[in-house]
Amino acid sequence: MAGDYKPHFDVQITPNCGYVYSREQAEQVVREFETRTTSKYSCYKSRSSFGRTDLCKSKHRVRWEDGNKDACTRMGFDGVPFIILDSKILDCQHGVDRHNYRKTKAQSDAHRDHDFKKRRFRVQGTKKFGCEAKINMCEVIKFPQFAIPIEIDSRKRRDVAAAKLKEALQENANLGERRIYMYLPTPADHTTHLNGEATGMSQPVDERIVKKIRILVGEGVNNVREMGRHIRQYVKNELFLGQELPPCTNRRFHPKQVDIRNHMYLATIESRFSKFDQENVSAKTGDWEKKYAEDNFFYRPYQEGCITVRTTSAAEDKKEKNVNDKSENVNDDNAKRENEDEAKEGNDDQAKEEDDMAIGLQEHVNLEKSLLFVHQSAWQRRLHCLPLRFSSRASLGKMG
Numbered sequence: 460m461a462g463d464y465k466p467h468f469d470v471q472i473t474p475n476c477g478y479v480y481s482r483e484q485a486e487q488v489v490r491e492f493e494t495r496t497t498s499k500y501s502c503y504k505s506r507s508s509f510g511r512t513d514l515c516k517s518k519h520r521v522r523w524e525d526g527n528k529d530a531c532t533r534m535g536f537d538g539v540p541f542i543i544l545d546s547k548i549l550d551c552q553h554g555v556d557r558h559n560y561r562k563t564k565a566q567s568d569a570h571r572d573h574d575f576k577k578r579r580f581r582v583q584g585t586k587k588f589g590c591e592a593k594i595n596m597c598e599v600i601k602f603p604q605f606a607i608p609i610e611i612d613s614r615k616r617r618d619v620a621a622a623k624l625k626e627a628l629q630e631n632a633n634l635g636e637r638r639i640y641m642y643l644p645t646p647a648d649h650t651t652h653l654n655g656e657a658t659g660m661s662q663p664v665d666e667r668i669v670k671k672i673r674i675l676v677g678e679g680v681n682n683v684r685e686m687g688r689h690i691r692q693y694v695k696n697e698l699f700l701g702q703e704l705p706p707c708t709n710r711r712f713h714p715k716q717v718d719i720r721n722h723m724y725l726a727t728i729e730s731r732f733s734k735f736d737q738e739n740v741s742a743k744t745g746d747w748e749k750k751y752a753e754d755n756f757f758y759r760p761y762q763e764g765c766i767t768v769r770t771t772s773a774a775e776d777k778k779e780k781n782v783n784d785k786s787e788n789v790n791d792d793n794a795k796r797e798n799e800d801e802a803k804e805g806n807d808d809q810a811k812e813e814d815d816m817a818i819g820l821q822e823h824v825n826l827e828k829s830l831l832f833v834h835q836s837a838w839q840r841r842l843h844c845l846p847l848r849f850s851s852r853a854s855l856g857k858m859g
Contacts, residue, residue, distance in 0.1 A: 464495045466643055478599075478640040482510025485596060485639045489549065492594075492643055497659050497709060500549035500594050503557070510639060512544040512598055515632045519544065521621040534599075534640070539606045540617075540624055541599050542635075549594040551644075552661075553652045556587035586661060592648035600635040662711035664718050667698065672719065676726040683720050690714065737761060740832065753837040762828040 466488055468477025479485050493499055506512075522543065524536040534541070556562075605624045607616050627634055646654050671693050672686065680686050694712050695704065705712045714722075731739050737760045744758045835843075 464492075466492060466641075468641065475643045475645055476641065478638040480636075480638060482639065485510065485641060488641060488643075489594060494705065494711075496646075496654070497656055497662070497705075498592075498649075498654075499552040499662055499711070501552055501554075503548045503550045503554075503593075505547040506545055509545050509547050509596075510598060514542070514544065514600065514628070521624055523617055536609070536612070538609045538612065539601050539603050540620060541601045544598040544600060546598070547596040549596075551590040551592040551649065552663075553586055553588045553590040553649075554592070555589050556585060559587075588651040590649055590651045592644040594644065595642040597640045599638050599640060601638060602635045604634065656706055656708060659706060659709035659711070662709060664714045664722060665698075665711045668693070668712070668714065669722055672722045673726040673729070676723055677730060681723070683716050683723065686719050686723060687716065690719070737830070744832075747834075751836075755833075755835040755840065757831070757833040759829075759831040761830040 465471075466475065466477065468488065469479045469484065471477040479488060489500065519542045521540050523538075523540055525534045525543075550557075602624055605620045605627075607620055652658070668690055671690065675686060675689055680689065698712070699705070707713050710718070741758060741760065744756050747754070748756050
């Protein structure tokens with residue numbers, strides 16, 4: 460363990476092993492352990508119902524002792540029967556890469572297409588070093604009501620007590636005391652990487668800070684420096700109120716600007732209704748109409764066929780451009796063209812071919828199918844009606 464740190468188990472069995480009575484307490488112990496030891500653990504094996512497993516959902520075996528040496532409960536015989544409901548394993552973030560095959564296969568498939576894809580520069584290829592340190596947790600229900608004295612322990616007494624326990628569970632499933640046994644690793648278990656403050660730069664941002672960023676983005680904070688000030692105050696006044704702050708090298712509680720910017724971007728993407736802007740505007744318009752009932756909103760999405768493109772040759776463009784000039788000076792042009800046609804009779808075919816090869820594009824916009832969004836607030840509507848009111852009063856004054 461780091462320094463003189465002692466985990467806050469409800470009941471401590473050994474310096475790094477004990478149990479708590481709820482899932483929330485177990486999460487608090489893991490969070491405090493990671494903070495004090497400057498480490499991070501990721502979930503390898505767990506179920507969503509861990510800590511709240513339903514005893515009647517499936518059949519369970521009544522146990523008196525745990526014979527598996529690697530079991531997270533580390534319990535010997537104490538005369539009290541118990542049932543193991545579920546287990547959870549957290550790997551060190553520098554542990555075994557359990558997705559190595561999938562990553563290797565994806566890289567090989569990418570090279571089959573072409574090698575011209577843009578890649579990020581990574582100083583370190585992976586943070587997985589094969590560390591074997593783990594946090595083991597096991598959800599157990601103990602039944603002290605059916606305990607047998609250790610001095611008169613026998614196979615027959617265990618079977619009788621187990622049979623009575625099963626009968627009692629069929630009538631009342633709320634018997635027993637739920638516990639979560641926890642085994643925390645020691646610094647000696649981390650054998651392939653550094654420990655302590657030196658690993659602070661490789662820590663991911665704390666989940667509570669990520670949630671705070673999402674809330675602040677939803678409230679309108681869109682500046683990275685401003686978000687950084689909010690995070691510093693949040694860490695100081697809420698996460699570690701009255702406690703010593705983690706060192707500034709700990710990236711988990713002191714994220715860099717690039718970390719803040721990335722999480723702000725993810726929060727912005729998650730708050731959208733869709734990846735398409737028009738769908739977002741349509742959904743937002745409906746919300747605004749309910750929220751601001753006195754305002755007027757009009758939204759018309761872009762429709763297909765708004766812009767039509769027609770291809771024209773250079774010869775056609777010249778004719779359309781000069782049609783008005785030819786109509787005004789028709790008499791003069793007829794006389795000049797008779798002389799020009801006689802002189803350039805041999806070159807007309809070649810010029811016609813060159814003109815036909817020059818192709819242009821003409822776009823026509825249909826405004827009735829184009830994108831349009833209009834918002835008129837209540838005060839803008841009242842302001843628009845003021846000139847009409849004054850003009851009506853002035854006309855009535857003249858009539859009087």
